[in-house]
Amino acid sequence: MKKSLLPLASLLMMAQMSNAQHMNYPQTRKEAQTDNYFGKQITDPYRWLEQDTAKETEAWVQTQNQFTNNYLQQIPYRNDIRERLTQLWNYEKYSAPFKNGQYYTFYKNDGLQNQSVLYIQTGIKGAPEVLLDPNKLSSDGTVALQATAFSKKEKYFAYAVSASGSDWQEIFVMDVKTKQLLAEKIEYVKFTGISWKGEEGFYYSGYSKPKDEATKYSAKTEYQKVFFHKIGTAQSEDILIYEDKEHPLRYVGADLTEDERFLILGISEGTDGSEIKIKDLKDANTNGFITIVPGFKTNASVVDNVGDKIVLNTNDGAPNYKVVLLDPKSPAAANWKTLIPEQKEKLEGVGTAGGKLFANYLRNAVSVVEQYDYKGKKERSIALPGLGTASGFGAHKEDKDFYYTYTSFINPPTIYHYDIATGKSTLFRKSSAKFNPEEYETKQVFYPSKDGTKVPMFITYKKGLKLDGNNPTMLYAYGGFNISLTPSFSMALIPFLESGGVYCLANLRGGGEFGEEWHKGGMLANKQNVFDDFITGAEFLIKEKYTSSSKLAIRGGSNGGLLVGACLTQRPDLYAVAIPQVGVLDMLRYHKFTVGWGWAVEYGSSDHQDQFNYLIKYSPLHNINKGTCYPATMITTADHDDRVVPAHSFKFAATLQENQSCDKPTLIRIDAKAGHGAGKPTAKVIDEAADIWAFTLWNMGVKQLSFKK
Numbered sequence: 001m002k003k004s005l006l007p008l009a010s011l012l013m014m015a016q017m018s019n020a021q022h023m024n025y026p027q028t029r030k031e032a033q034t035d036n037y038f039g040k041q042i043t044d045p046y047r048w049l050e051q052d053t054a055k056e057t058e059a060w061v062q063t064q065n066q067f068t069n070n071y072l073q074q075i076p077y078r079n080d081i082r083e084r085l086t087q088l089w090n091y092e093k094y095s096a097p098f099k100n101g102q103y104y105t106f107y108k109n110d111g112l113q114n115q116s117v118l119y120i121q122t123g124i125k126g127a128p129e130v131l132l133d134p135n136k137l138s139s140d141g142t143v144a145l146q147a148t149a150f151s152k153k154e155k156y157f158a159y160a161v162s163a164s165g166s167d168w169q170e171i172f173v174m175d176v177k178t179k180q181l182l183a184e185k186i187e188y189v190k191f192t193g194i195s196w197k198g199e200e201g202f203y204y205s206g207y208s209k210p211k212d213e214a215t216k217y218s219a220k221t222e223y224q225k226v227f228f229h230k231i232g233t234a235q236s237e238d239i240l241i242y243e244d245k246e247h248p249l250r251y252v253g254a255d256l257t258e259d260e261r262f263l264i265l266g267i268s269e270g271t272d273g274s275e276i277k278i279k280d281l282k283d284a285n286t287n288g289f290i291t292i293v294p295g296f297k298t299n300a301s302v303v304d305n306v307g308d309k310i311v312l313n314t315n316d317g318a319p320n321y322k323v324v325l326l327d328p329k330s331p332a333a334a335n336w337k338t339l340i341p342e343q344k345e346k347l348e349g350v351g352t353a354g355g356k357l358f359a360n361y362l363r364n365a366v367s368v369v370e371q372y373d374y375k376g377k378k379e380r381s382i383a384l385p386g387l388g389t390a391s392g393f394g395a396h397k398e399d400k401d402f403y404y405t406y407t408s409f410i411n412p413p414t415i416y417h418y419d420i421a422t423g424k425s426t427l428f429r430k431s432s433a434k435f436n437p438e439e440y441e442t443k444q445v446f447y448p449s450k451d452g453t454k455v456p457m458f459i460t461y462k463k464g465l466k467l468d469g470n471n472p473t474m475l476y477a478y479g480g481f482n483i484s485l486t487p488s489f490s491m492a493l494i495p496f497l498e499s500g501g502v503y504c505l506a507n508l509r510g511g512g513e514f515g516e517e518w519h520k521g522g523m524l525a526n527k528q529n530v531f532d533d534f535i536t537g538a539e540f541l542i543k544e545k546y547t548s549s550s551k552l553a554i555r556g557g558s559n560g561g562l563l564v565g566a567c568l569t570q571r572p573d574l575y576a577v578a579i580p581q582v583g584v585l586d587m588l589r590y591h592k593f594t595v596g597w598g599w600a601v602e603y604g605s606s607d608h609q610d611q612f613n614y615l616i617k618y619s620p621l622h623n624i625n626k627g628t629c630y631p632a633t634m635i636t637t638a639d640h641d642d643r644v645v646p647a648h649s650f651k652f653a654a655t656l657q658e659n660q661s662c663d664k665p666t667l668i669r670i671d672a673k674a675g676h677g678a679g680k681p682t683a684k685v686i687d688e689a690a691d692i693w694a695f696t697l698w699n700m701g702v703k704q705l706s707f708k709k
Contacts, residue, residue, distance in 0.1 A: 023665055026063045028654040029056075035588075038609045042588065042622065049650040050593075052217070052639070057650070061639065061670050064653065068634070068667040075694045077705045082690035084495045084707045086112065089686060091432045096392045096403040096415045097124065100150045103176075105131065114141025114681035118148070120176075131179065137161060144679025149194040149202065150176070152260070156231065158184075158194045158202055164640040165675020166217060167191065167595070171204060173231065186235050190221070191595075195255045201230040203241065203254040203263070217642040221595050222248035226265065242277075242289070249597045257305045258352075258397060262328075264302045265289060270598035271481050272523075274299050278310065278328055292331035296601075299482070299516075303350045303357070306374055311339065311357075313350045318342035320515035323350060323357065323376070339376035346515045348484060353395035353402050354420040358382075360393060364444065364456055365486050365513045367406075369393055371423065380423045386411070387444075389486040393418075403428055408487040409460040409503070410437040435494060439463060442487070447540040449509075450532040453521070456513070457506040457537055458487060459546070462497060472501045472700050473547035475538055479508030479530035480559035481602055482519040492689040499697065499705050502546055508533040508563075523602050525614050531566050538567075538574050553577035553696045557677065558644055559584060559602075565620030565652060572630045577696045580620075581636045582676050585648040587619035588612070593645045621648075624655050629662035632699035636688065638674035646670065664699070 030045035051057055072078055090111035097106040104124055107116040115134035121127060137143040146160040146169050157176050160169040171186035171194065192205040205224055212219065223245075227238040242265055244250055253266045265277040275295025280286045292310060293300045300314035303323065315321045316333055323340035340347075345361040345368065352358070356379070357372040367390040369382040384390050388408030395402035400420055407413040412431035418424070442460040449455050465471065474496065478485055485507055493503050507513045510522025510530045522530040538554065541547050552575045556564045561583020568578040588606040590596040604611030616622055624630075633656060637649035653668035660666050669691060674680050680688075697705070 023660075023663065025657040025666070026060075026067050028060065028657070037588070037606060037612050037616070040616070042616075044589075044651075046651045046654045049654065050589075050645075050647040052646055052650075060650070064668050065670050068669050071665060071667060072691055072694060075698045077697075078690060078694040080705060080707070081495050081693050082686060084498075085492065085686045085690055088434060088491050088494050089682065091434060093413075093431075094415065094429055096405045096428075098392075099124075099395060099399055099402070101154045103150075103154055109682075112682055114683055115144055115679070118145065131157065131176075132159060132174070134161065138163070140673065141681035141683065142673045142679075146679070147171075147192060147194050149196055151196045151202075152198045155199050156182075156196075158196070160189065160192065160194065162675075162679055164673040165638055165671075165677070165679060166640045167642050167675070168217075171229075182231065184229070184231070184235075186229060186238075191224070191251060191253070193253055193255060197228070197256060197260060199231070201228055203228050203256070205251075205253050217594070217640060217645075220593065220597065224250065224252050226252055226254040251598065255302070257302070259305065261308075262302075262305055262310070263289075266301065267295060268598075269296050270601035272299065272519075272601040273297060274301070276300055276302060276312075278302070280308070280328070290328060290331070292326060292328055304352050304374075311374070312336075313347065315516050319517045320345065321347035323347075323359070339374070340372055346484070346513060346518075348512070351394035352397070353393065354399050355397055356420055358393035360390070362484055362486065362513055365458075365484065365507045367391075367486065371420075382418070382423065383425060385414070387442075387487065389488055407489045409442045409458060409489060409493075409505075410440045412489045412491075433489075433491065435491070440497060445540075447537060449529070449536045451529070453509065453529075453533070455506060455508060455533045455537060457504055457540075459502060459504050460493075460497065461502045462500065465502065465546075467545040469542070469545040469548045470551060471547050472496070472499065472551050472553075472697060472702060473504060473541055474501065474553045474555055474696065475504045475506065475534070475541065476555050476560070477506040477508050477534055477537070477563060478556060478558075478560040479510040479522055479533065479563055481510070481599075482512040482516070483559075484512040486513075492685070495705075495707060496693055496697075498707050499702070501697075502541075504537070504541060504546075506534060506537045508537075510559075524604050524611070527603065527614070528618060530563060531570060531618065534563055534567050535571050535574065538571075542574075549574055550576050551700045553579065553700065555579040555581070555692075557581035557583070561585065561644070561648075562587075562620065566618045566623075568631055568633065569620050569623040569625075570618070572628055575631045576701075577699045578631045578633045579636065579692055579696065580633070580649075580652070582638065582641055582644050583620070583635070583648060583652070584644050585620045585652040586622075587615040588622065590644075590648070593647070594642045596644075621652050621655060624652075624659050626659045627661050628659065629664065630656060630660055630666065632664040632695070633666045634692065634695045635666075635668040636671070636692070637668070638671040638676070640673060640675045643676035667695070 033044045033047045093109040095107040097104040109116040118132040119128040120131040134145045142164045148159045157174045160171045162169045167190040173182045173184040189206040195203045226242040229238045251268045255264045263279045267275040273296030276293040277289035279289045298316040303311040322342040324336040326336050345363045348360045359370045361368040366387045371379045390406045392404035412433040415429040416425045417428045446454045561580040564580040565585045606612040635649045637646040656666045
């Protein structure tokens with residue numbers, strides 16, 4: 001689909017818009033609000049925007065969205081990008097099938113369905129039937145499927161759904177044979193799993209009913225509890241299994257071992273550090289839960305049990321993690337037996353299937369999977385198709401095989417069948433995406449950060465790329481919460497790559513790619529290392545002539561939105577475009593909303609003077625300076641984001657508009673009936689991607705696009 005040169009009138013109109021000395025931004029009311037932090041006065045004139053349901057805030061949102069849309073609709077190829085994305089997106093997408101007794105389940109999207117549909121079939125060759133179609137749960141596709149679980153003998157199927165992108169969920173139960181809903185409806189749950197005990201009922205994590213329904217999307221969420229719901233009873237009769245009245249800000253999740261012997265509680269005080277308690281349900285003499293991993297200096301998870309012993313994945317004394325066997329009767333670390341010792345690569349996770357352990361390692365942020373027996377003997381390394389990401393290494397103990405997915409930046413998700421006894425992988429389903437990987441390539445480079453630390457970066461582009469410093473380039477990263485960024489395919493990138501764009505993903509400190517030391521190197525007082533890693537990555541791309549400052553964009557979401565916000569305020573001269581998405585941008589008040597308190601273990605809190613002292617130095621909202629020319633910036637958020645509340649983005653946008661000293665635009669795009677990102681309908685995903693690429697390319701000076709047919 002070749003695009004012709006733009007009409008002269010369009011070019012003149014855009015030139016007038018681009019060359020205006022000052023964009024006529026909507027006026028945002030300021031109020032006299034000052035806070036005293038340890039003797040330092042901090043103004044917060046847009047505090048009123050934190051009241052996201054107030055009429056004045058709603059009016060502000062409408063005005064800002066209209067202003068943004070007026071700008072975007074003048075970009076001549078905005079609709080062309082949307083059309084190309086729609087073409088590319090329109091192919092059948094499948095998840096790997098998963099076996100539950102006699103049934104296999106998998107997700108399928110016909111192409112442009114807002115939500116993928118869950119199918120069920122008897123045997124791998126059975127005829128697929130729809131088990132649950134989330135698209136029929138709302139008129140606009142904004143209800144999304146979350147946690148799912150079959151009962152032990154597949155009589156019942158429980159599932160959680162969220163609406164409009166919120167973290168709040170409701171749980172329903174279906175009779176599998178009749179596909180009829182039971183009377184069950186469990187409300188006020190979030191961050192929950194569903195763990196069945198036979199056919200009797202299930203464990204879940206929930207909260208008390210919020211005091212005010214109107215403010216539940218922004219009010220602090222406290223006192224998560226574990227309940228057991230018995231099928232056929234009302235939620236009011238659910239049995240309280242665990243609560244902690246002394247620590248309102250702890251998360252707690254419940255799970256049963258596959259043999260249903262042990263009930264496991266995973267407890268955390270935030271996003272880092274864990275405590276594990278277990279209860280032996282087959283021991284009549286047991287008296288409540290016992291602690292097998294005390295909190296909260298390490299991270300650990302129960303992998304399985306071997307009789308009365310527990311298999312544990314832990315970073316206690318092993319920053320890259322190891323697998324140990326422990327006796328709950330004497331759980332001290334000194335008594336642990338090592339099954340899989342720590343390796344030089346990060347152990348990202350451990351799955352179980354067919355009586356085997358599957359250790360998924362990261363070697364320079366690329367998947368390496370090894371199969372072990374339960375005594376810790378390595379049986380084989382699993383041959384993967386290339387340098388990418390493999391997932392899905394799990395099944396039941398009685399299973400002899402399973403299906404896993406492999407993907408990379410240029411390889412759409414491909415599904416393989418794996419035979420546990422032989423270790424043989426066989427192609428099961430190839431993607432039907434209209435994309436030819438042979439036309440593109442990805443390479444991994446390592447560049448020195450400010451302090452000399454070597455940081456890896458993946459760079460993807462069309463073959464034959466010229467290193468002339470003139471390529472539109474997008475640099476993306478996250479850098480936090482022990483989260484690893486690994487190669488994955490995104491159809492949203494293709495129009496950019498087709499247009500000669502270069503996509504770069506940097507694995508910054510703060511992430512989990514190289515174990516706990518890498519994580520700690522970018523958290524709390526070390527957070528500036530993350531920004532330095534990102535800034536030096538941008539400088540590397542310019543030095544090596546992949547791009548130039550006038551053709552470089554930076555993008556990140558959530559903690560990555562903080563990253564972009566901090567880097568655009570610290571080095572506004574370095575980039576042409578900045579896209580901070582659903583970002584944590586007010587580092588002094590983030591912990592006062594919904595689940596923000598849980599991030600204090602990662603960031604620190606302004607309630608403590610030593611932590612305030614480093615937070616104020618990089619908090620994006622508080623480091624916008626008058627008289628500075630900032631990059632063209634489009635902030636994105638959503639009205640139902642109750643993870644990182646939109647007030648962060650609202651206040652940041654108002655402040656940046658107030659202080660921008662040049663004609664580069666500062667816009668905010670606020671999605672309606674959407675949240676932090678999970679479960680966003682396909683239509684909204686395409687619209688957002690089109691707007692981001694149109695804004696990015698136009699503000700790099702790209703006047704014409706050419707897409708492949």
